[in-house]
Amino acid sequence: MTRPLWLLALLFPTLQACKIACHPPGHHTSVHDTIQKKQQSSPPSSRLFPESTTQINPKQTIPVRWDAPSRDFFVHKRTPHLKRYPCSGCHDDKMRYDSPERFRATHGDISLKHAPLGTLQCQSCHQRKKMDQLALPAGGSASFDHAHQLCASCHQSQARDWAGGAHGKRVSFWYGPRTLESCTSCHNPHQPLFPKKWPKIRYRPFHPHKARSNR
Amino acid sequence: MSRTKAFLFGQTAEHQPPEAYTYPLLPPPQSTQATFASHSSASACATPNSCSCQPPKPTNADTQHEALIKADLQEAERADGISRREMLQHLLIGVAATAAVTSGCSENLEKGSLNWEEYFKKNYRVMTAQERTDTVQRLERLAQMRNEKKPSIQTKSAIPGVLYGYAFNISKCKGYMDCVEACIKENNLDRKSGMQYIRMFEIEKGKFNVNLDHADGTYHHEVPAAGHVYMGTQCFQCENPPCVTVCPVGATWKEDDGIVVIDYDWCIGCRYCQSACPYWARRFNWHEPVVPDAEVNPIQHYLGNRKRKKGVMEKCTFCIQRSREGKLPACAEACPTGARVFGNLLDPNSEIRYVLANKKVFRLKEDLGTEPKFWYFMD
Numbered sequence: 001m002t003r004p005l006w007l008l009a010l011l012f013p014t015l016q017a018c019k020i021a022c023h024p025p026g027h028h029t030s031v032h033d034t035i036q037k038k039q040q041s042s043p044p045s046s047r048l049f050p051e052s053t054t055q056i057n058p059k060q061t062i063p064v065r066w067d068a069p070s071r072d073f074f075v076h077k078r079t080p081h082l083k084r085y086p087c088s089g090c091h092d093d094k095m096r097y098d099s100p101e102r103f104r105a106t107h108g109d110i111s112l113k114h115a116p117l118g119t120l121q122c123q124s125c126h127q128r129k130k131m132d133q134l135a136l137p138a139g140g141s142a143s144f145d146h147a148h149q150l151c152a153s154c155h156q157s158q159a160r161d162w163a164g165g166a167h168g169k170r171v172s173f174w175y176g177p178r179t180l181e182s183c184t185s186c187h188n189p190h191q192p193l194f195p196k197k198w199p200k201i202r203y204r205p206f207h208p209h210k211a212r213s214n215r
Numbered sequence: 216m217s218r219t220k221a222f223l224f225g226q227t228a229e230h231q232p233p234e235a236y237t238y239p240l241l242p243p244p245q246s247t248q249a250t251f252a253s254h255s256s257a258s259a260c261a262t263p264n265s266c267s268c269q270p271p272k273p274t275n276a277d278t279q280h281e282a283l284i285k286a287d288l289q290e291a292e293r294a295d296g297i298s299r300r301e302m303l304q305h306l307l308i309g310v311a312a313t314a315a316v317t318s319g320c321s322e323n324l325e326k327g328s329l330n331w332e333e334y335f336k337k338n339y340r341v342m343t344a345q346e347r348t349d350t351v352q353r354l355e356r357l358a359q360m361r362n363e364k365k366p367s368i369q370t371k372s373a374i375p376g377v378l379y380g381y382a383f384n385i386s387k388c389k390g391y392m393d394c395v396e397a398c399i400k401e402n403n404l405d406r407k408s409g410m411q412y413i414r415m416f417e418i419e420k421g422k423f424n425v426n427l428d429h430a431d432g433t434y435h436h437e438v439p440a441a442g443h444v445y446m447g448t449q450c451f452q453c454e455n456p457p458c459v460t461v462c463p464v465g466a467t468w469k470e471d472d473g474i475v476v477i478d479y480d481w482c483i484g485c486r487y488c489q490s491a492c493p494y495w496a497r498r499f500n501w502h503e504p505v506v507p508d509a510e511v512n513p514i515q516h517y518l519g520n521r522k523r524k525k526g527v528m529e530k531c532t533f534c535i536q537r538s539r540e541g542k543l544p545a546c547a548e549a550c551p552t553g554a555r556v557f558g559n560l561l562d563p564n565s566e567i568r569y570v571l572a573n574k575k576v577f578r579l580k581e582d583l584g585t586e587p588k589f590w591y592f593m594d
Contacts, residue, residue, distance in 0.1 A: 031454045031560070031586050034378065034473075039561050044376040053541035071564060165566025166384070166574055166592070169553040174565075175541030186553060194552060196437045199392040199415075201399075 390445035397549030451587030458488035
């Protein structure tokens with residue numbers, strides 16, 4: 001009974017010595033440790049960044065409160081970029097569907113490929129009477145700048161990630177007030193799937209399984 | 216023409232000193248017979264193109280230089296506490312200046328002395344603020360003398376309270392390669408060899424492994440292809456960078472904000488770092504990088520996208536010239552699908568922290584213990 005204990009007592013310091021020799025203290029650091037260590041320091045001073053990082057243009061952005069005030073952010077306005085906005089310019093009273101010819105002449109570039117065929121119609125998202133507004137499925141309306149409210153009513157998990165930061169795109173700066181692209185800046189609401197296209201540039205041939213060095 | 220001389224006078228094709236004229240520290244020339252008294256003044260010519268000056272009489276020049284070297288040496292010995300490097304530097308600047316004066320070109324004089332000072336400058340990490348400003352001014356002036364677009368080189372140091380992190384959404388990336396193009400333009404990458412910091416891979420669903428054995432880095436067809444995912448690799452700015460450990464001269468290091476950088480003027484081009492990097496992230500300049508002058512991005516950083524030389528390493532720096540100004544890296548800004556998330560790891564409200572807290576993330580070859588600050592995640 002005494003022998004294994006005696007062996008263990010000898011083994012322990014030996015292993016410790018090996019560990020210290022192979023991994024000197026302070027040599028290996030994990031990102032987690034670094035974050036823990038550095039997080040105590042104060043946040044970066046805004047004086048060290050150009051003024052443009054903290055400026056918000058109210059003509060181009062709208063403020064959004066999603067869940068908590070600490071996570072407030074801004075969203076790029078969509079209305080300045082819409083081709084046929086305001087809708088009330090033509091639709092003086094309410095939405096009408098007279099004939100396919102007339103639809104083709106006015107909105108021929110729109111083909112609806114959103115959700116399985118026949119699930120959605122124009123009035124699923126557009127208000128029938130107040131044409132400059134979007135219709136929320138739960139009732140009520142939202143402006144075209146607040147399109148995310150409409151999108152979020154079906155795509156809840158995407159909306160949560162968008163507000164948190166794992167979905168969508170931040171505009172220009174990582175520092176300063178968060179300004180996000182609106183849902184419809186990236187997705188065409190009538191065909192939300194990204195299109196197929198050729199890559200922007202040609203690859204540089206590289207075979208990872210053959211590469212010993214990485215020229 | 217000797218190598219030293221070529222360095223001293225720059226490699227301009229328009230004007231090179233005649234072959235018979237040798238640099239004064241080398242054995243004195245024997246063959247020159249002509250006298251060039253009328254051309255010996257520094258104001259004889261102003262531009263390299265109009266310069267028709269000829270070498271001076273060698274015998275006078277030699278005695279002058281020897282006297283100067285002796286005087287310089289004596290002075291250096293007298294001066295107490297002057298470092299060996301400084302002494303050598305002063306001596307060589309003096310010699311270079313004399314050589315250039317006697318050759319009679321003010322432009323060459325300036326270029327020669329700038330090149331010498333550049334050659335004997337310190338590692339970026341030990342430079343004082345003044346020395347950094349000086350070297351930036353020299354680099355900008357030299358670019359101007361080469362008739363290139365004048366760069367504006369920053370030396371902004373790491374901002375306290377910032378640790379950069381990156382996340383890449385493999386379920387969002389469609390392989391469009393907008394990021395690669397933006398990177399090439401932003402970082403003044405060599406157009407001749409088609410250098411790219413970012414590599415895009417097409418992987419068949421279900422065939423992913425950490426060594427990317429079944430990844431296709433050569434795809435060129437309409438994307439996204441059905442049944443495939445796309446992922447990009449670049450420098451992951453490891454917390455334990457193996458490339459830094461192996462560098463024999465200390466030309467590469469990790470900054471306080473986590474970015475691994477290279478001092479291009481200190482790198483000797485041994486490529487140890489290239490073979491040490493498990494992520495194929497480092498690139499070597501086999502020749503002088505070629506960037507058309509109209510496409511040069513003049514907003515540069517000393518440790519980032521400034522002009523590289525032949526025979527040095529380079530790599531992604533998370534666009535240090537942009538990220539230290541609060542901007543997103545060029546790849547993250549160019550991505551049309553929002554697959555790239557960049558931010559401050561020390562800010563609990565940042566997007567990168569949201570991804571780490573709420574998404575299923577992994578890093579490439581995590582078992583190596585390099586601790587990359589670059590995560591892949593899925594929706």
